Amino acid sequence: MSITPMCYETQFFEFTPQTCILRMYISFQDHLFDMLRIVESVILNKMEKLPDCGISQLEVRKSTTKYLTFVNKCFNQLFQKMETCLLKLVLNIPRNVLLPEDRVQELYPDSKEKFDTLHREAKSLEAQYKAEALATQTLLAELEEQRVVQAELAKILTWFDGMDKICREHGNIDLLESFTFMAQTSKKLQGTVQEIDLKHKKLKLDVTCKKAV
Structure with a gap:
């Protein structure tokens, strides 16, 4: 089977031509096998009505298998020709043909x-x-x-x-005067607090020294 990539054909058909041909081949093979299996069952039924024919079921199976091999070989040769025909004539897009969505490239070619x-x-x-x-x-x-x-x-x-x-x-x-007064008062309070804190620390230090003495 051909392994040549066919991207443009895949874009157009929305499936690869090789996949289509492979499915056809498998389908033919299945039908061929089913047909020979039916033929074999018919022969076996006929043999049951002829008990003195001297042919066993094993011989019938060997003959059917041999015939299947022969038919399969002929089918493969014919299918190769059919594959070539399908890939070149049916499932092939000529190089001078553009898909509708690609025709704009032909109208406005760019380097x-x-x-x-x-x-x-x-x-x-x-x-x-x-x-x-x-x-x-x-x-x-x-x-x-x-x-x-x-x-x-x-x-x-x-x-x-x-x-x-x-x-x-x-x-x-005057609201501004009120805020100025509040700011000055706050500053004075902060100074008083700092002064009290220093005196407290100094007093605590003196007490510590006296206890040490």
Whole structure:
């Protein structure tokens, strides 16, 4: 059987011509074997009606096997000719014939140089697209971050408005002055705490020294 690759024919028929021929060969072989088996059974039935014929079942089987070998040899020779005919005339697409999906290549033929140029341009466009997609994702992330920051600022402004309202209700009109006063008071408290802490450490050190003496 031919092992020549027939890719274009496989694309058109959606099966390999060699596979088709192999299935035909197996099918013929099966039918030939079944036919001789039926012939053998008919001969054996006839022999049962002729008890004095002098031919045993084993001799019939040997004769049938010998005949099967002879017929199979003739069939293989004929099938080789049929295979050649099928591969060259029936299952073969001439080299000057294009499939419908490939006719565009005949209308717009391109050289290898032009194909390479188009391939490089496609790669360049793909790289540009990936870069633009990455930049778009970065911008979307920044916009989302700005949205979160804007929401936090809105909360802070709402809080300031509430504080300003409270200060006005308690007679303090200048909110900035109130925050300045709070900052100065906090700074003084921090200084007082640090001073108390130093005195506490000094007192603890004196007590330790006295105990040691």
